[in-house]
Amino acid sequence: MILWAALAVAAPRYALVIGANRGDASEAPLRWAEEDALRMAATLTTLGGVDPGDLVALRGADANGVRAALTRLGARVRAEGAAEAELVVYYSGHADAEDLHLAGSRLPLSELKAAVGATAARTRVIVIDACRAGSLTRKGARPAAPFTIVAEDRLSTDGLAIVTSAAAGEDAQESESLRGGVFTHHLLAGLEGAADQSGDARVTLTEAYQYSYARTVATTSGAPTLQHPSFSWDLRGQSDLVLTRLDDTARGAWLQVDTAGEYLVLDAHGTALVREAALAAQGRLALPAGRYRVRLRTPARLSEADITTTAGQVVELRAADLVAVPLGQAARRGGPARPAVALELSGDVRAPLLDAWSPAPGGNVGARVDLPALTLRVRATFDQASAEGDTLEGTMTAWGAEAGALKLADLGRFSIGAGVMLGGGVITQSFVTDGIAPAREATALRAGPVLHAEWSPVDRFFVTLEGGLDTVVLPTESTPTGRVVPHASLGVGVWVR
Amino acid sequence: MGTVIPLWLLLGCGDVLVDGDYPGEPLLTVTGQILVEATISEDVSPSVALFWTQAGSATRTETSVEVTTRFPAYFELNAYQPPVDADFFTDPQGLHLALGVLLLYDDTAQDGTLDVDTDTVIGAAADDAHVVWFPDPPEAQPDTPEDRYLVAHGVPECQGPPDTADEAPPTESQGIVDLLVADPCTLLPDWNCNGDLEEWGDLCGD
Numbered sequence: 061m062i063l064w065a066a067l068a069v070a071a072p073r074y075a076l077v078i079g080a081n082r083g084d085a086s087e088a089p090l091r092w093a094e095e096d097a098l099r100m101a102a103t104l105t106t107l108g109g110v111d112p113g114d115l116v117a118l119r120g121a122d123a124n125g126v127r128a129a130l131t132r133l134g135a136r137v138r139a140e141g142a143a144e145a146e147l148v149v150y151y152s153g154h155a156d157a158e159d160l161h162l163a164g165s166r167l168p169l170s171e172l173k174a175a176v177g178a179t180a181a182r183t184r185v186i187v188i189d190a191c192r193a194g195s196l197t198r199k200g201a202r203p204a205a206p207f208t209i210v211a212e213d214r215l216s217t218d219g220l221a222i223v224t225s226a227a228a229g230e231d232a233q234e235s236e237s238l239r240g241g242v243f244t245h246h247l248l249a250g251l252e253g254a255a256d257q258s259g260d261a262r263v264t265l266t267e268a269y270q271y272s273y274a275r276t277v278a279t280t281s282g283a284p285t286l287q288h289p290s291f292s293w294d295l296r297g298q299s300d301l302v303l304t305r306l307d308d309t310a311r312g313a314w315l316q317v318d319t320a321g322e323y324l325v326l327d328a329h330g331t332a333l334v335r336e337a338a339l340a341a342q343g344r345l346a347l348p349a350g351r352y353r354v355r356l357r358t359p360a361r362l363s364e365a366d367i368t369t370t371a372g373q374v375v376e377l378r379a380a381d382l383v384a385v386p387l388g389q390a391a392r393r394g395g396p397a398r399p400a401v402a403l404e405l406s407g408d409v410r411a412p413l414l415d416a417w418s419p420a421p422g423g424n425v426g427a428r429v430d431l432p433a434l435t436l437r438v439r440a441t442f443d444q445a446s447a448e449g450d451t452l453e454g455t456m457t458a459w460g461a462e463a464g465a466l467k468l469a470d471l472g473r474f475s476i477g478a479g480v481m482l483g484g485g486v487i488t489q490s491f492v493t494d495g496i497a498p499a500r501e502a503t504a505l506r507a508g509p510v511l512h513a514e515w516s517p518v519d520r521f522f523v524t525l526e527g528g529l530d531t532v533v534l535p536t537e538s539t540p541t542g543r544v545v546p547h548a549s550l551g552v553g554v555w556v557r
Numbered sequence: 558m559g560t561v562i563p564l565w566l567l568l569g570c571g572d573v574l575v576d577g578d579y580p581g582e583p584l585l586t587v588t589g590q591i592l593v594e595a596t597i598s599e600d601v602s603p604s605v606a607l608f609w610t611q612a613g614s615a616t617r618t619e620t621s622v623e624v625t626t627r628f629p630a631y632f633e634l635n636a637y638q639p640p641v642d643a644d645f646f647t648d649p650q651g652l653h654l655a656l657g658v659l660l661l662y663d664d665t666a667q668d669g670t671l672d673v674d675t676d677t678v679i680g681a682a683a684d685d686a687h688v689v690w691f692p693d694p695p696e697a698q699p700d701t702p703e704d705r706y707l708v709a710h711g712v713p714e715c716q717g718p719p720d721t722a723d724e725a726p727p728t729e730s731q732g733i734v735d736l737l738v739a740d741p742c743t744l745l746p747d748w749n750c751n752g753d754l755e756e757w758g759d760l761c762g763d
Contacts, residue, residue: 415576447578447579449578449580451637452581452637456574494639495580495581495639496584497579497582500575501572502570535571535572535573536574
């Protein structure tokens with residue numbers, strides 16, 4: 061759960077940010093609760109109007125540590141101007157319907173709420189990202205439509221607002237791909253600009269909640285359990301709560317897009333996800349200064365571009381700047397949503413299967429599916445060898461089918477990898493002679509490793525080069541015989557979806 | 558209880574596949590032993606060749622097989638191609654057939670082929686043994702063997718082309734022939750019954 065205080069423009073803002081990976085002794089440690097707390101602290105100080113000296117960050121503290129921090133912070137608020145002060149309390153960690161679980165100790169939610177009230181700050185926001193904390197919003201909770209908060213509410217900057225990451229009885233989830241709590245990730249993205257639906261360079265509590273609610277539900281829709289953030293407003297006044305300001309460009313670096321869509325911001329190598337955000341046209345997202353790879357994900361394709369953000373500057377990313385990612389690579393990078401399906405056609409040559417036969421040229425036609433982890437393929441195969449002796453001419457034809465899997469790694473427009481193929485078929489031998497040489501027919505099995513490389517000059521088309529070693533089992537004079545047959549192929553393919 | 562098929566039996570089923578140097582199925586098989594009646598050098602590479610011939614003129618060499626130099630040595634010769642049309646003739650009995658003789662030669666070039674210019678014939682079949690091949694279709698001629706050939710011993714006088722009508726048919730064997738290492742000019746059949754073997758051309762008589 062994240063405790064969040066309503067932030068007025070000029071009122072002093074204070075914040076207590078708590079991250080606790082360890083809960084009760086019986087609970088498995090969380091991975092990113094403390095990192096989430098640090099990210100929230102950074103956002104509060106860069107965009108949320110909290111001076112670094114007015115923010116207290118606790119990592120791994122127990123209940124007494126939190127109590128002490130609240131007491132000290134409350135004393136400062138009362139001493140420095142409680143009448144106008146705003147207080148944010150954020151928590152990420154283990155909890156249940158009654159208590160926060162802090163490093164083997166417990167802090168009742170009721171005590172937390174009371175302690176926050178005792179600080180005498182005029183406006184207080186509590187945001188909690190933890191399991192089953194939705195019970196905290198039951199009392200006084202306002203009914204809300206799934207994606208909107210009642211528009212008539214004129215939320216004020218006086219009072220208490222509580223936002224929880226999950227409804228009562230629900231689990232709050234961490235995400236390996238998001239590298240953090242699901243709700244906190246989307247809330248941060250919203251605060252950093254993704255939630256600014258009005259385009260006024262201000263993210264209000266309403267906007268932040270609506271955005272994080274929708275994104276959390278969408279993200280967890282594919283998980284074993286859904287997660288529904290909940291809220292409770294007990295606020296009075298005449299203006300919406302402004303949580304972050306996006307027009308203070310001097311304090312951050314910004315990405316601005318001209319096309320609405322779902323954007324993934326990754327590190328410069330395109331490996332680690334920094335932020336996932338749904339941005340409106342001309343939407344803006346705050347990012348620390350640095351180099352990033354930005355991807356726009358649509359149902360049909362994935363496009364990307366590399367950017368560099370500098371403190372105090374806005375980087376404008378236009379649709380024309382984005383380059384479509386080959387669909388197979390897009391599938392391996394987690395987008396678009398559908399697996400990429402391609403048709404392939406190749407010509408190949410196989411080393412002689414039996415002594416005194418020629419190498420066998422042939423062809424393959426098939427299909428493949430590019431999944432995030434593997435590429436699966438099936439195909440029909442054909443090849444033909446010949447033999448010419450003193451007394452006859454022979455033709456050996458092989459028809460078959462095979463299936464297998466590849467593990468590919470992407471290097472720009474190239475992909476390389478290795479895999480295994482397994483298949484079988486029918487081999488026929490026929491002869492032309494003045495003597496007697498009856499035709500022969502047999503089945504054979506083959507399996508073996510392959511090395512694969514492909515180049516995709518455009519997003520839907522690719523060229524492949526592949527080589528491998530097949531072990532072929534077929535009947536010969538010493539039956540069955542296993543032969544190792546190297547082969548190589550050159551092909552093309554097209555992604556059809 | 559059901560029958561359990563071992564997995565390996567499913568791996569590669571069907572006809573036995575052959576290498577590219579498969580010559581086909583033998584149309585004719587002649588076996589026998591090689592007997593030495595003359596001294597030969599250890600450098601000799603004895604091989605056996607089957608010649609289809611009319612009136613003694615050497616036309617073609619068919620399949621040859623290399624034999625060991627252990628004496629008495631055994632050999633097996635398989636022919637994979639039938640005689641060509643030019644090898645056939647009509648004998649006095651009106652049979653359309655081809656005649657083949659076995660020759661033992663020194664394969665100097667080690668190429669499995671009798672080249673009369675470079676190889677030396679060092680022997681031939683005893684008892685004038687020869688192969689009689691009957692053409693296709695077999696129903697056109699009576700008494701055609703099922704395998705379309707037989708190995709005969711002994712040559713009727715003046716065969717090739719003979720002009721007597723009452724000569725006895727050749728004695729048949731089961732395809733077993735003795736080859737003798739000896740002057741071939743003492744072994745080759747005198748097809749034209751003229752007392753010399755000039756009809757054998759380079760092999761004998763010149």
